[in-house]
Amino acid sequence: MQEDPRKVFLIGLTTSQGNLDYELEELANLAKANNLEPVETFTQKLERPNPGTYFGKGKVEELGNAVKTYEVDLIVVNDELSPSQIRNLEKMTEATVVDRTGLILEIFAQRAQTKVAKLQVQLARLQYQLPRLRTSMSISLDQQTGTGGAGFTSRGSGETKLEQSRQRITSQMVHVRQELTELDKSEHTRAMQRRNNNLPNVALVGYTNAGKSTLMNRLLSRFGIGSETDESKQVFEKDMLFATLNTTVRQLTLPDKRQFLLSDTVGFVSKLPHNLVAAFKSTLQEAAHADLILHVVDVSDEHYQNMMATTEKTLTEIGITDKPVITVYNKADKASLHYPEISGDHTITVSALNSESQDALIDLIVKHIFKDSKIVTLHISFDKNDVVAQLAAQHKFITEEYDETGSWLTVELSKFERNLFQQYIVNTTSVDS
Ligand SMILES: Nc1nc2c(ncn2[C@@H]2O[C@H](COP(=O)(O)OP(=O)(O)OP(=O)(O)O)[C@@H](O)[C@H]2O)c(=O)[nH]1
């Protein structure tokens, strides 16, 4: 059973660059995801954080007084703090201080299900903890299994144990990295095999809770192959932050037999910790190799434009800059917008739950990934029946005729396939789509 939420303060700086309202709302959601209940918010207008104490002196005193009055013993900070800022703030307010990075790392730690995700989170946490052993953020190393949230309760390690702890963390980091490298190798092999299939690769990306996994599941239940339409093969979807922490790739087959791969992956949030982005780099590789990105947006959220900017920024950070993107405005049902609605080649408004929306999205995807398709006529002699079988497995023939010299087939082929079957092609016409 879940305990009662613990009361916390949120604190943040108003700068000319940031958008504090949005960031604080996001921070409140991150706190709630950690079973914390924000009771009061403190903000200060400062261009840069005070290097020693984050807030200025007067504001820190005010905060310290409020800690006593409200009997709150945990303060959540909207930015990543230096170890000394955390220490000073803790000393001056007599409360435990958690920064945004620490909070996000905790949520990831609680959500991680697969072995790879657990190791990735563990690595990011260890990297984060190493310089922070003298703050409350240092979680008892015995709890450092990467399985559950440690919950910001334990005080920092004593001075005498400090060096010991440092060494343990360092050696754990080495160990986790080794394990990840091993697992990465086998995943890399699988990814290469998938790429060798030469099916187009489409990746769902976007802010956390936008509906990526829901879209994946709805498309899978209609176009998945064989057992992939089974519920057991569905990915986890839920109304919570960071429901998905791993990457899933599935093959979809359309009624005309054309196929492509669809991947679902971890969602984004502002100021996603660098350690975490680095640790999840291999998870995000699938998007890096995509032929087409579907940027899923929860258009029913009043901050959806900020969320889009956050996603775009994160994509740039992980080096995904020059891919074709379709923006999928999702949850149109909740936003009372008309759906499905396509505007131009790169924008569609949908409800993931609605089958017309799914069809419209599929049409738009097809338009992008098969855009270099052409209708060709092939002539294949009878001793090459395996080639006919190979084509038949992935295509619906537009016409097929047989005479004493072999088969005459007209079929729509991608550029890659036209190269592959070049020797059989007798005639090519372009397709308008
Ligand atoms: N009303 C409505 N709800 C939706 C729609 N699409 C998704 N949802 C709900 O939104 C919540 C989040 O959906 P997910 O698919 O888990 O979101 P996600 O983008 O995979 O989130 P993360 O894995 O956390 O990044 C779930 O409760 C879904 O049922 C939609 O089109 N309309």
Ligand SMILES: [Mg+2]
């Ligand atoms: Mg998801």
